[in-house]
Amino acid sequence: MLYPIEAYDRHGLLKPSAMLWLTLFFSAKGWLVFIIAGASRQQGARILETLYPLPQNLYLAMAIGLPAMLLMWLSGHRYKNNKVINFIWQRGKIILLLAYITDCALQMHQLILTHGAFSWTRAISLLLTLWLGGYLLRSSRVRNTFADKPIER
Secondary structure (H helix, E strand, O other), X not given: OXXXXXXXXXXXXXXXOHHHHHHHHHHOHHHHHHHHHHHOHHHHHHHHHHHOOOHHHHHHHHHHHHHXXXXXXXXXXXXXXXXXXXXXXXXXXXXXXXXXXXXHHHHHHHHHHOOOOOOHHHHHHHHHHHHHHHHHHHXXXXXXXXXXXXXXX
């Protein structure tokens, strides 16, 4: 599929779309919450307690977010035509989908533990996880972005 010239970087590689960046940031939400809580010292403990009442949930969210953090970093280095970078990047869609499936399973487990008690935070998080996971699964732009590799020189 052909994309407009603006969709490519200066190395001729398809840039990740805004939606792909959103899925990466959402997958790394544990890290984002951790950074925000650290930056707001007085409110940090309250932020963490509100979003992650159990510390182990924060640690699990951070572990689930590691692949997204790695892919964000690799997106800026894939032009180097390194075999390891290309290998990981070309499997990025599968890696992200596995992270989203794991996140969804953990959210469902939390829902079971709370006996289905409604929480806006949990409801929105689960809805976004399902919606963005569906986007990853169905998007041809995501498939083409992760299939793209530098030209051998």
